[in-house]
Amino acid sequence: MTLDDLDALMARRFSCRAFRPDAVPRETIEQIVAAARRVPSWCNAQPWHLAITSGEETDAFRAALMEQAMAGGHEPDLPFPSSYPGVYRDRRRTCGWQLYEAVGVEKGDRAGSARQMMRNFELFDAPHCAIISSPADLGPYGALDCGGFVTGFCMAAQAAGVATIPQAAVASFAPFLHRWFDIPEDRLVLCAISFGHADPDDPANGFRTGRAPVDDIVTWRG
Numbered sequence: 001m002t003l004d005d006l007d008a009l010m011a012r013r014f015s016c017r018a019f020r021p022d023a024v025p026r027e028t029i030e031q032i033v034a035a036a037r038r039v040p041s042w043c044n045a046q047p048w049h050l051a052i053t054s055g056e057e058t059d060a061f062r063a064a065l066m067e068q069a070m071a072g073g074h075e076p077d078l079p080f081p082s083s084y085p086g087v088y089r090d091r092r093r094t095c096g097w098q099l100y101e102a103v104g105v106e107k108g109d110r111a112g113s114a115r116q117m118m119r120n121f122e123l124f125d126a127p128h129c130a131i132i133s134s135p136a137d138l139g140p141y142g143a144l145d146c147g148g149f150v151t152g153f154c155m156a157a158q159a160a161g162v163a164t165i166p167q168a169a170v171a172s173f174a175p176f177l178h179r180w181f182d183i184p185e186d187r188l189v190l191c192a193i194s195f196g197h198a199d200p201d202d203p204a205n206g207f208r209t210g211r212a213p214v215d216d217i218v219t220w221r222g
């Protein structure tokens with residue numbers, strides 16, 4: 001495996017927002033999790049834990065989550081960003097517009113954008129969903145370690161031909177997630193990863209996000 005191979009794999013991954021219904025075999029999911037757990041963590045604490053749904057469990061969760069979302073409320077365990085200033089706001093807007101343009105939601109179409117946002121709570125029709133939690137005692141560094149795990153999971157899945165999307169939106173309803181998945185109160189729900197096989201023909205999967213040039217994100221010294 002060369003850096004070029006890894007770069008090619010990373011370039012192929014994207015956040016999938018339309019899945020086909022066919023399930024991923026349990027052995028493949030196990031292999032993805034086994035690979036993802038190789039990521040580093042501070043003191044090798046490996047703070048991640050996943051609740052993974054398949055089959056009817058995904059459908060029951062999807063229905064209950066949708067009900068929660070329709071009822072409204074926003075109570076994540078981890079505070080959502082308070083703002084996206086400057087360049088972060090620009091990047092956020094750009095990727096939002098890319099999505100809306102792809103699915104045919106015009107600027108200013110609030111109902112259309114709300115409908116697309118609600119697709120989060122249908123898990124974009126994915127056949128599987130993983131809920132990632134971290135021990136509250138490990139604080140932001142536990143969350144940092146789990147962020148690495150999320151990336152490891154997405155990359156391992158990509159290598160297996162499985163599409164993914166990390167979803168903070170799902171973590172909006174943390175009290176419900178604690179109840180539904182029996183996640184103890186001393187753990188923080190961080191995000192979900194919905195996964196399965198991508199529907200390549202769905203317009204929601206028809207765009208790719210950009211990245212800032214290397215020189216914009218590195219301060220070279222020496």
Ligand SMILES: Cc1cc2nc3c(=O)[nH]c(=O)nc-3n(C[C@H](O)[C@H](O)[C@H](O)COP(=O)(O)O)c2cc1C
Nearest residue numbers: 013014015095120165166167168169170191208209
């Ligand atoms: C922690 C995290 C949370 C995310 N939450 C959501 C989400 O709730 N809904 C969504 O549509 N995309 C979500 N995304 C996907 C990002 O929008 C996406 O990664 C970003 O726009 C870059 O595009 P790419 O993943 O296709 O390369 C999330 C990504 C990460 C890493």
